[in-house]
Amino acid sequence: MRQCNHDRVRFIMTKAHLELFEVFIRSRRGLDHKHVGSLHAEDPAQALEYARDTYTRCSEGVSIWVAKSSDICASQEADAESFYDPSDDKPYRHSSYYHLPDEVDNM
Amino acid sequence: MNNADLQGPSSRNQQVMQYAIRLGDDALVLGHRLSEWSSKAPFLEEDLALSNVALDYIGRARMFYGYASELAADGRTEDDFAYTRNEREFQNLLIHELPKGDFAFTMVRQLIVDIFNTHFLHQLEQSSDQTLSGVAAKAIKETRYHLRRSREWITRLGGGTEESQQRTQKALNSLWGYTPELFELDELEQQLCNNNIGVNNTLLSAIWHQQIADILTEAGLTVPENSWTVKGGRSGYHTENLGHLLTELQFVHRSMPGLEW
Amino acid sequence: MTDAAEQISHFESIISMDQCIEPKDWMPEAYRKNLIRQISQHAHSEIIGMQPEGNWLTRAPSLRRKAVLLSKIQDEGGHGLYLYSAAETLGISREEMIDALQTGEAKYASIFNYPTQTWADVGAIGWLVDGAAIVNQISLQRNSYGPYARAMVRICKEESFHQRQGYEIMLTLSRGSEKQIQVAQDALDRFYWPSLMMFGPHDSESAHSARSMAWKIKRETNDDLRQKFVDQTAPQIQILGLRHPDPKCIWDPERGHYDMGEINWEEFYSVINGNGHCNRQRLEHHIDAHEEGAWVREAMQSYHEKKKQQSYAKAS
Numbered sequence: 001m002r003q004c005n006h007d008r009v010r011f012i013m014t015k016a017h018l019e020l021f022e023v024f025i026r027s028r029r030g031l032d033h034k035h036v037g038s039l040h041a042e043d044p045a046q047a048l049e050y051a052r053d054t055y056t057r058c059s060e061g062v063s064i065w066v067a068k069s070s071d072i073c074a075s076q077e078a079d080a081e082s083f084y085d086p087s088d089d090k091p092y093r094h095s096s097y098y099h100l101p102d103e104v105d106n107m
Numbered sequence: 108m109n110n111a112d113l114q115g116p117s118s119r120n121q122q123v124m125q126y127a128i129r130l131g132d133d134a135l136v137l138g139h140r141l142s143e144w145s146s147k148a149p150f151l152e153e154d155l156a157l158s159n160v161a162l163d164y165i166g167r168a169r170m171f172y173g174y175a176s177e178l179a180a181d182g183r184t185e186d187d188f189a190y191t192r193n194e195r196e197f198q199n200l201l202i203h204e205l206p207k208g209d210f211a212f213t214m215v216r217q218l219i220v221d222i223f224n225t226h227f228l229h230q231l232e233q234s235s236d237q238t239l240s241g242v243a244a245k246a247i248k249e250t251r252y253h254l255r256r257s258r259e260w261i262t263r264l265g266g267g268t269e270e271s272q273q274r275t276q277k278a279l280n281s282l283w284g285y286t287p288e289l290f291e292l293d294e295l296e297q298q299l300c301n302n303n304i305g306v307n308n309t310l311l312s313a314i315w316h317q318q319i320a321d322i323l324t325e326a327g328l329t330v331p332e333n334s335w336t337v338k339g340g341r342s343g344y345h346t347e348n349l350g351h352l353l354t355e356l357q358f359v360h361r362s363m364p365g366l367e368w
Numbered sequence: 369m370t371d372a373a374e375q376i377s378h379f380e381s382i383i384s385m386d387q388c389i390e391p392k393d394w395m396p397e398a399y400r401k402n403l404i405r406q407i408s409q410h411a412h413s414e415i416i417g418m419q420p421e422g423n424w425l426t427r428a429p430s431l432r433r434k435a436v437l438l439s440k441i442q443d444e445g446g447h448g449l450y451l452y453s454a455a456e457t458l459g460i461s462r463e464e465m466i467d468a469l470q471t472g473e474a475k476y477a478s479i480f481n482y483p484t485q486t487w488a489d490v491g492a493i494g495w496l497v498d499g500a501a502i503v504n505q506i507s508l509q510r511n512s513y514g515p516y517a518r519a520m521v522r523i524c525k526e527e528s529f530h531q532r533q534g535y536e537i538m539l540t541l542s543r544g545s546e547k548q549i550q551v552a553q554d555a556l557d558r559f560y561w562p563s564l565m566m567f568g569p570h571d572s573e574s575a576h577s578a579r580s581m582a583w584k585i586k587r588e589t590n591d592d593l594r595q596k597f598v599d600q601t602a603p604q605i606q607i608l609g610l611r612h613p614d615p616k617c618i619w620d621p622e623r624g625h626y627d628m629g630e631i632n633w634e635e636f637y638s639v640i641n642g643n644g645h646c647n648r649q650r651l652e653h654h655i656d657a658h659e660e661g662a663w664v665r666e667a668m669q670s671y672h673e674k675k676k677q678q679s680y681a682k683a684s
Contacts, residue, residue, distance in 0.1 A: 018150070018668070020456065037453040037519065039152055040462065042263070042668045043675070049256060050152040053159050054446055057439075058526065074392060089166055089245070092436045093443075098532040100539065103607055106600075107499075107532055135431075142425050142438050146418040146653070149661025151449050151462075158442035165435045172431070186430045210664050266674060267667025274663070359429040359487050363547055367540050368429040368487075 019068055021047040023055055026063040033065050044068075058093050119302070123236060124178035125198075126299055128188055129341060131171030132199035135189055136349070137220065138164030139356060140207050149210055156256065160217070163249040170242045177238075190360035194350045195343040202285040204340075204349040211274035214260040215282055221254035222318050223289050223311065230306040239304065258322055265326025276328055283331040288338035290315070296341075383584055388514035391457040399583055403513055404458050405474075406585060408465045411451035412476035414444045415469075416650050420484045421493055429487060436533050437490065443530065447523045454515040470655050477501075478636070479562050481644030488541055488548075488555035494534015496556075496563040496601070502527055503597045504567065512584035535604065542608040553610050560601075560613040564628070565636045567594040595625055602626045 018040035024033035036055050041047035047066040055061065091097045100107065141161035148154035172185035202220065207213050228250055231243035264271040290312040292300065299305030320330050339345070360368070375394045382389060389395055418441045425441065428434035452462045468474035479497055484490060502524065509520045541552035568574055568590040580586040598617065605612050616629035639647070 018665070036522070037450050037515075038456065039449060039453065040150065041152065042672050046259065049252075049259075050156060053156040054152060054449055057155075057159070057443070057446060090162070090435075090439060092432070092533070093439055093526075093529055095528040095532050097529065098536050100532065100535060101607055104535070104604060107535065107604075139426065142434075145425055145438065145441050146415075146422050146445070147657040147660070149657075149664035151415070151445055151452075153664075155442055155445050155449070158438055158445070162435060162438055162442070165431060165438065169431050169435070189431055190429070210661070263671045264664075264667050267671045268663070270663050271667030271670075355426045358427050363545065366544055366548060368433055368537075 018042060019047075020070070021051075021066045022069050022072060023047075023051045024065040024067075025051075025055055025061045027061060029062060033063065038069060041066075057087060058090070120178045122295055122299055123239070123304060124175045125295055126305055127171045127175040127178065127239070129198040131168045131175060131185075131188060132197050133203050134164045134171060135168035136197070136199045136352065137203040138162075138168055139352060140203070140205075141213070143207050144213065157213075160249075160253055160256070163246075163253070167242070167246050167249075170245070174238050174242070186360065190357045191364075194345055194353060197345065197349060197353065198341050198343055199349075200285075200288050201337060201340040201346055202282065202288065204346060204352060205282070205285070206348055208278065209274060211264055211271065212278040212282070214257055214264065215275060215278040217253060217257035218261050218319065218322065219282060219286055219289075221250055221257045222315055222322075224250040225254055226311045226314060227306055227308065230311070233303075234305070235303040261322060261328070262326045265323070265328045272327065275326075279323070279328060280331050283333070284335040284337050287333070287336045288340060291338065291341075293341050383512050386510075386512075386584075388517060389512055390514045398579075399585075400458050402580060402583070402585060403516065404455055404460050406580070407451055407455040407458075407513075407516055408460070408468065409475050409477075411448045411455060411465065412469045412474055413480065414448035414451060416476045416480045416654065417497075418444045418448075419650055419653055420480055420482070420646070421490055423484045424487060424490045427487070428490075433537070440494065440530050440533060443526055447519075447526070450519040450522060451516075454513075454519045457515045466658070470651065470658070472651070475640075476650075477566060478640045478644065479566050480650060481639050481647045482558070482562055483645040486551045486555060488538070488551040489559065491534050491537030491541060491552070492555035492559040494530055494532075495538055495604070496534075496559050497566070498527060498530040498534060499601065500563045500566045500597050502531060503593050503600075507587045507593060510584070510587050538608055538610075542610055549610075552608070556605070556608075556610050557613045561631060561635075562639075564594055564598065564631055565633075567591075567597070569633070569636075594628075598626050598628050 019042070020038055021041055021044070022038050023036050025036050026033045039047065039050050039054055041050050044066055048064055051064045051066055052061070056064070095107075138161050141157055141164060144154065144157040144161070146154065148157055168189070169185050172188040175188055176183050176185055202216060205212075205216070208216075225247065228243045228247040232240050232247065234240045234243065261275065264275040266272075290308050292308055296305050296308070300307045323330050337346075376396065379389070379393070379395060379399075382393070389399075421437060421441050421444075425434070425437055428437050452465060455465060456462060465474065469476065484493065505520050505524050505527070509517055509524060511517050511520065538552055538556070541548040571577055571589045571591050574590055577586065577589060581589070602612065602617055602619075614629045617626050619625075620627050638644075642648075
């Protein structure tokens with residue numbers, strides 16, 4: 001293991017800089033936005049882009065909301081076509097894209 | 108004035124095929140460079156985002172090579188174009204083959220290429236060739252997203268710390284001499300342009316310069332002077348970097364030639 | 369009942385009804401710690417797991433394989449992110465988890481300390497390593513912590529193509545040239561046993577098993593999951609026409625399962641304890657990328673601060 005060097009100190013000093021955002025995705029028209037997880041970003045605009053890159057990789061979104069986690073009060077108990085169309089051409093992310101012999105059940 | 112008409116359809120197909128191969132080479136070589144960031148980005152979200160951009164380029168390369176293989180009509184596949192041609196045969200613009208460098212270098216290159224591509228692809232969408240126009244229509248959507256990212260990053264890096272500002276300016280200076288090549292036309296491209304198939308890159312120069320100058324100035328960066336120019340990609344005259352890239356890219360394919368993978 | 373006793377009994381009743389514990393619920397400190405350990409280890413495995421396959425990203429033998437591999441590796445990063453995100457709901461930051469990984473305090477799956485030497489290894493990893501991971505993850509979709517269970521559902525859905533693409537690579541190789549069949553067999557031989565080790569020690573030896581089962585952080589035992597994997601893999605090897613690496617793997621009609629030979633646990637512990645080919649390299653790669661990225665993260669922070677100050681100045 002590497003010892004605590006200058007870079008490492010620098011890394012630790014700067015580590016808590018990105019804000020945490022919660023991500024909500026509407027996967028289909030007619031459905032509500034559903035919480036899918038969180039991510040780190042510098043501002044809301046970047047959070048939206050990263051949400052697109054992280055949570056809609058199989059084109060499962062039509063609308064994304066992001067909100068700073070710190071802005072969410074909890075009880076004790078849009079974007080343009082350039083966002084979504086590019087994922088349409090990745091059929092290889094779906095299992096039906098791979099043709100295997102019938103004997104290979106349930107993979 | 109219209110030489111291609113006299114040369115007949117097969118010669119036209121040859122020309123369009125060459126053009127598609129060039130555009131495929133641009134996309135493959137840059138996609139390869141971007142894929143080198145996988146597991147090495149400054150943080151996880153950016154790692155995923157860079158992979159998405161790389162995937163867009165690899166997908167684009169496949170579309171262009173796919174069309175080239177259709178036009179070749181001699182059984183050559185997309186992989187034959189990617190995996191069996193050597194350095195002198197690759198015709199990508201040089202800027203795409205330069206090593207990925209640091210994050211500033213990668214983002215500055217993206218900014219240069221993304222601005223260029225928004226205009227190039229917009230023009231290619233008007234091509235009289237239906238397939239090229241179709242590929243452009245799809246690719247431009249990706250590119251608008253890429254540009255949004257690279258523009259925001261340059262603003263952040265330019266306006267960030269002294270170090271990020273310096274690294275970004277340095278990247279800009281070392282990439283600038285590769286930009287004039289983007290706006291040139293050789294004989295083949297001139298002919299395709301005359302036939303409303305290809306894009307007249309020379310006409311994109313003014314708007315590109317205007318747009319990048321605006322972004323750089325806003326980010327507190329200096330537009331470099333045009334003090335040097337390196338070119339030759341379209342005629343297979345490459346930097347030494349491409350050979351190493353191809354060595355890696357083609358190694359498995361070439362070590363057992365003619366097989367299915 | 370005292371307050372504390374009430375809290376515990378409420379917690380236990382939720383678990384016994386097979387309902388989920390959610391982030392804001394009271395939970396025993398040991399449950400929280402155990403979850404953080406398990407989820408972060410799972411996340412680190414996804415992240416470190418990008419490297420062995422990434423080793424072949426620039427050498428993938430066709431454009432289709434290259435695109436598929438890059439998507440798969442990207443998914444692993446995404447899954448690491450989902451899991452970090454689930455762990456963060458337990459009150460630990462991603463930075464703390466990454467720090468624990470880099471100092472060696474947190475672990476990742478030992479399988480990723482094995483080197484990928486040939487293209488066939490990429491196939492074997494997708495098929496066997498992802499296959500073993502999926503068996504485990506399917507069972508974890510029903511774990512008792514809501515954010516973790518939901519992350520698992522998402523991950524399982526997205527990973528369905530991972531194993532298939534790996535098997536497809538093996539299938540293509542095993543129906544190819546003599547040389548291709550050879551590398552396929554070699555990759556199977558090298559990755560089969562380590563894949564079985566991924567399920568962890570025998571139940572009798574497993575340190576965390578019993579309590580994790582009671583809390584439903586684990587739903588099936590190591591040995592049961594391993595058996596499932598062995599059972600599903602044996603016929604797949606047959607279809608490939610390759611030689612099974614375990615000569616004792618024979619169908620036992622009475623048990624309704626395949627038998628298996630004894631795992632070399634000495635190797636297992638040896639690799640965990642640092643004697644794998646890539647233990648140091650994997651961590652160094654991660655640390656290097658992180659350190660090289662420090663100036664970028666600093667720039668973001670600095671830009672963010674400047675922007676904030678500007679907007680305060682405007683507002684006042």
